[in-house]
Amino acid sequence: MYAKFHSIGAFVPSKILSNEDLEKMVDTSDEWILKRTGIKERRIADDDEVTSDMATKASNIAIKRAGLNKEDIDLIVCATVTPDYFNMPSTACVVADKIGIKNVQAFDISAACSGFVYALSVAKAFIESGMKKHVLIIGAEKFSSIVDYTDRATCILFGDGAGAAVISATDNKDEAIIDVHASADGSYADFLVTPAPGSVHPVSQKVIDEGLNFVQMKGNETFKLAVKTLTKDVKDILAENNIESKDIPHFVPHQANYRIIKAVGDALKMTEEQVVVTVGKYGNTSAASIPMAINDIYESGRLKRGELMLLDTFGGGLTWASALLPFAGDSFKE
Numbered sequence: 531m532y533a534k535f536h537s538i539g540a541f542v543p544s545k546i547l548s549n550e551d552l553e554k555m556v557d558t559s560d561e562w563i564l565k566r567t568g569i570k571e572r573r574i575a576d577d578d579e580v581t582s583d584m585a586t587k588a589s590n591i592a593i594k595r596a597g598l599n600k601e602d603i604d605l606i607v608c609a610t611v612t613p614d615y616f617n618m619p620s621t622a623c624v625v626a627d628k629i630g631i632k633n634v635q636a637f638d639i640s641a642a643c644s645g646f647v648y649a650l651s652v653a654k655a656f657i658e659s660g661m662k663k664h665v666l667i668i669g670a671e672k673f674s675s676i677v678d679y680t681d682r683a684t685c686i687l688f689g690d691g692a693g694a695a696v697i698s699a700t701d702n703k704d705e706a707i708i709d710v711h712a713s714a715d716g717s718y719a720d721f722l723v724t725p726a727p728g729s730v731h732p733v734s735q736k737v738i739d740e741g742l743n744f745v746q747m748k749g750n751e752t753f754k755l756a757v758k759t760l761t762k763d764v765k766d767i768l769a770e771n772n773i774e775s776k777d778i779p780h781f782v783p784h785q786a787n788y789r790i791i792k793a794v795g796d797a798l799k800m801t802e803e804q805v806v807v808t809v810g811k812y813g814n815t816s817a818a819s820i821p822m823a824i825n826d827i828y829e830s831g832r833l834k835r836g837e838l839m840l841l842d843t844f845g846g847g848l849t850w851a852s853a854l855l856p857f858a859g860d861s862f863k864e
């Protein structure tokens with residue numbers, strides 16, 4: 531039994547936070563943000579719009595596009611670092627209830643920006659082992675809930691959104707996911723961290739006073755390691771599967787910073803047409819970044835059945851992951 535990437539869906543909040551808006555909030559400029567990151571604007575969820583709401587909307591689209599009923603889903607894996615609750619119930623359980631699926635295995639995984647590709651590796655393993663037939667994988671973030679909007683080093687980068695995909699069993703090797711790599715190095719844990727709440731810093735006055743509930747980042751160090759690790763990881767997965775970068779129509783890298791995307795794309799000798807770039811309009815949406823980017827090329831008619839995608843991501847942990855797979859759904863026609 532093989533696993534195939536059966537469908538894609540995404541939800542993007544309507545509220546836009548532009549660089550001009552940020553100029554009024556912190557000491558920054560549209561010019562600085564564009565030049566250093568390629569980001570022009572990002573989406574921010576409403577106060578009463580939580581991670582599971584965005585995840586549910588993306589999931590319902592993905593299930594419909596797979597031509598399935600919600601009852602066909604036998605596993606839900608939600609990747610997020612901004613869950614509805616720290617830490618129970620899992621966001622996957624809340625999503626199952628909001629979609630209206632009873633008696634389904636559901637759990638979250640925490641791998642920051644690498645979460646969606648980590649979830650893909652879990653879905654592939656469950657299906658290849660014969661345990662599940664249709665796995666709903668989600669990357670969803672309300673990152674604005676952990677961003678300090680007085681910290682110019684981080685608040686310019688992140689946005690909210692959700693993406694989801696159905697991974698289904700197939701006996702047709704031609705449409706199967708070819709390979710998924712996923713790895714981590716915890717010695718770099720302090721590069722990207724939300725110190726609280728957790729067992730290290732339970733909620734206290736100190737947490738509030740010191741803003742320990744907000745994301746902290748060593749931006750420059752993360753940047754350098756991201757370029758190095760991502761480049762090596764994609765070169766490895768291509769070489770191991772005897773595929774050349776010129777044969778990949780859609781390189782979908784994590785959307786953190788255009789300069790990182792460009793450096794990795796150049797190292798792989800990819801053309802502009804091959805590299806998918808959405809960071810300018812969504813910023814970094816962490817686990818939602820890759821499925822939102824896939825949905826973008828799908829809905830614009832660029833992604834067709836059978837075409838190869840190379841996914842590549844990097845995030846807090848530190849974690850990183852890549853995947854090589856054909857798109858195995860119907861072409862967009864809504």
Ligand SMILES: CC(C)(COP(=O)(O)OP(=O)(O)OC[C@H]1O[C@@H](n2cnc3c(N)ncnc32)[C@H](O)[C@@H]1OP(=O)(O)O)[C@@H](O)C(=O)NCCC(=O)NCCS
Pocket residue numbers: 557558559562563566567643682683686747749750751752753756786787814844845846
């Ligand atoms: C955050 C990032 C854009 C900063 O760009 P950079 O070129 O590394 O900039 P630096 O951090 O070296 O800062 C350079 C200067 O700009 C200033 N600066 C930082 N943020 C600024 C902002 N929003 N507006 C204006 N100036 C800013 C710094 O204070 C520093 O000033 P100084 O030279 O007077 O000390 C970049 O490091 C980055 O994208 N890193 C990776 C982050 C990432 O991808 N994280 C998620 C991984 S999943």
